[in-house]
Amino acid sequence: MAITALNEQLTLQIPFPSPRLAKIAADVLDVDKDLKPEVSRRIIRTQDNILILDFQTSTLKLLRTVINSSLEMAQMVVNTMGAFDTEQDEV
Amino acid sequence: MIALGLEGSANKLGVGLIKHDMSTTPPTVTILSNVRHTYHPPPGEGFLPKDTALHHRTFIIELIKNAMAEANITPKDIDVICFTKGPGMGGPLTSVATVARTLALMWNKELVGVNHCVGHIEMGRQITGAENPVVLYVSGGNTQVIAYADKRYRIFGEALDIAVGNCIDRFARVLGLPNDPAPGYNVEQLAKKGSKLIDLPYTVKGMDVSFSGVLSYIETNAPALLASGEYTEADLCFSLQETLFAMLVETTERAMAHIGSKEVLIVGGVGCNMRLQEMMSQMASQRDGKVFATDERFCIDNGIMIAQAGILAYQTGYTTPLEKTWCTQRFRTDEVFVAWRD
Structure with missing residues (x-):
C-alpha cells in the first residue's frame, strides 16, 4: 500500500479540574485505537491537569471527522465526571 | 454484591442495578432498578447510528442518576460496572462504554464487558427459572x-x-x-x-x-x-x-x-x-x-440483563482490563466462555 503523508495536524488542549481527572480522561479515550492508522493518528497524553490530543491525518476532511468524534467522547467523559465524581467526598 | 449494567447497543438505552446476596446458595437475586429510555425516529424511518449515539449521550447521565436513586444506593455500594461490548452499532456502543470506563476509573471499580446476546439469555433464565x-x-x-x-x-x-x-x-x-x-x-x-x-x-x-x-x-x-x-x-x-x-x-x-x-x-x-x-x-x-x-421489561433491551450476565462472570473471577474495554460490532454468542454454568 502506498504510504500516505499525514500532512494535516492539530493539537487540542483540554484543561481538567485536577491532574487525576485529566489522567482518567486520557486513559478512557485511549482505549479506542485509530481505526486506520495509515491515514489518521491520534496521540493522547496529559501534562498536569491538561489533556492533550495530537491529531495527524492525510486530509483536512478526515481531520475534522476524527476531531469531532474525539470531542464528542471527551464531552461525554467530562459530563460523567461532572455528574458522578466522588473525589471531594473521599478527600 | 451489586452490579451496575449499562446497555446501548441499539436504540434502547438501559441502566440497571442488580444485587446478588451471596450468603445463600444459589445467590438470592434482587433487581434494584431497571430504567430505559428509547430513541424513536419519525414514522417511516429507522434509527441511524449517529442519531442513536447522540440520543444515548444526551440521556445516559440522567438515566444513571435515576437508576441509582430508585435503588437508593451510592457508588460505594457498587462492586462491578458491566457494559455491552457487542454486538451492536459502533457509535452507540462506544458512547456507553466511554461512560462505563469513566465511572470505573473514578469510583475505582472493576469493569466487565458483556456479550449482548448472553445478557438476554441470562436474564431470561433468571426471570423464568428455565433450567x-x-x-x-x-x-x-x-x-x-x-x-x-x-x-x-x-x-x-x-x-x-x-x-x-x-x-x-x-x-x-x-x-x-x-x-x-x-x-x-x-x-x-x-x-x-x-x-x-x-x-x-x-x-x-x-x-x-x-x-x-x-x-x-x-x-x-x-x-x-x-x-x-x-x-x-x-x-x-x-x-x-x-x-x-x-x-x-x-x-x-x-x-x-x-x-x-x-x-x-x-x-x-x-x-x-x-x-x-x-x-x-x-x-x-x-x-x-x-x-x-x-x-417487555426484560425482553426488550435493558440494563439489568447486562448487569446480570456481567455479575455472573464477575463471580467466577472474570473482569475486562481497561485496555480491552473497546467495543465490537461483531461478537458472536458462542465466543463467550460460560464459566458460570456446569
Missing part, C-alpha cells in the same frame, strides 16, 4: 436458535440475512406505522385485526432462516394488494407475522428434538410478541414441553 432450555433469541438485530453445551451457548440456527425484527420493523415503515413504542408492537396490534392469509415466501434452509426475500416480496406487492381492496393493512401484518413466526417455530422445534429438551426460552425484543409466544406454546405443548418468556 436448560432451547433459546430462541429474536430481536431487531439478531435471530438465533441457541442451546447450551459444554461451557458455550451454541448457535444451532440463525438468520442468514436480516433479523426477524428488522424485517417486521421495515415493513412497519412501508405502512408508515409509528416507531413508538416499537414498530413491531404496532404491527402486532394491527395483525390482530387481520384474517386473510397471503402466501408469502417461506425460507428455511436446514436450521437457518432467511427474511430478506419475504420482506422484498411484501414491500413490492403491498401497494397493489392494498389498492385492490381485497386485502387490508391488517391482513398484510397478519400474514407477515404468521409466515415469519412459523419459520422460527419450525427451526426451534427441530433444535428441541435434536437436544432432547422440552423447554423453550424466548428472549429479545420480538419475544414480547404474544402471537409468537402463542404459536411456540402450541408447538411445545404437542411435545409435552413448555415455553418460557418474559414481558
